[in-house]
Amino acid sequence: MNIILIGSAGSGKGTQARQLVKKFGMAYFSTGDQLRLLTRKNTPLGREVAKKISAGELISDEIMEKILADFIDKNQNQSIIFDGFPRVLSQAEILKKRLANIGGVNLVIFLNISKQEAVKRLASRVICRQCGAVYNKNTNPPRQANICDRCGGKLYQREDETPQAIGKRLENFYEKTEPVIEFYRHQGVLEEVDGEKPIKAISAELIKIITLLDTEPN
Numbered sequence: 694m695n696i697i698l699i700g701s702a703g704s705g706k707g708t709q710a711r712q713l714v715k716k717f718g719m720a721y722f723s724t725g726d727q728l729r730l731l732t733r734k735n736t737p738l739g740r741e742v743a744k745k746i747s748a749g750e751l752i753s754d755e756i757m758e759k760i761l762a763d764f765i766d767k768n769q770n771q772s773i774i775f776d777g778f779p780r781v782l783s784q785a786e787i788l789k790k791r792l793a794n795i796g797g798v799n800l801v802i803f804l805n806i807s808k809q810e811a812v813k814r815l816a817s818r819v820i821c822r823q824c825g826a827v828y829n830k831n832t833n834p835p836r837q838a839n840i841c842d843r844c845g846g847k848l849y850q851r852e853d854e855t856p857q858a859i860g861k862r863l864e865n866f867y868e869k870t871e872p873v874i875e876f877y878r879h880q881g882v883l884e885e886v887d888g889e890k891p892i893k894a895i896s897a898e899l900i901k902i903i904t905l906l907d908t909e910p911n
């Protein structure tokens with residue numbers, strides 16, 4: 694089974710994806726994690742990606758396809774949950790091609806939150822420099838201020854998480870991702886979930902949707 698989680702920054706999709714991974718024992722493909730992993734490797738591709746990221750350049754579809762192909766290769770016969778991928782329609786096409794022989798995309802969950810809510814959440818967000826774990830100073834604080842619960846790394850606020858920068862990022866997300874959402878809606882695999890509910894309520898809803906899908910007769 695292959696599942697995609699779509700949601701803007703601040704929708705809580707990373708948190709939800711990690712919980713689903715734990716609950717169902719799925720492989721986890723996060724664009725952010727994959728790119729971070731790659732940049733730590735001293736390979737030609739790793740160096741190229743690191744250079745692009747520090748220059749603020751987008752990672753090309755070609756590189757994303759290579760990362761994706763490697764991941765699928767390493768996680769054969771496993772269900773995969775995708776977080777932050779596909780972001781744009783061209784990536785949805787790549788995913789379709791790459792998953793064609795292993796069941797395709799079974800379910801796409803769209804965690805929908807309003808722009809105002811996203812801005813509110815992101816402005817209080819801090820991230821671990823070491824492992825990328827995300828905390829919220831209000832709703833999901835670390836046990837010790839500015840220290841990551843998972844790895845002890847230092848937490849920081851992203852420069853692009855000022856209210857103005859957040860507004861711009863969200864507009865960019867809606868513009869690029871709306872066609873992806875429509876693409877999956879058209880295929881009949883899209884489930885829209887209210888992302889403004891409490892984290893636990895959303896988790897319960899997602900688990901129910903996936904369990905139902907898993908027990909459906911083919």
Ligand SMILES: [Zn+2]
Pocket residue numbers: 821822823824825826841842843844845846
């Ligand atoms: Zn950490």
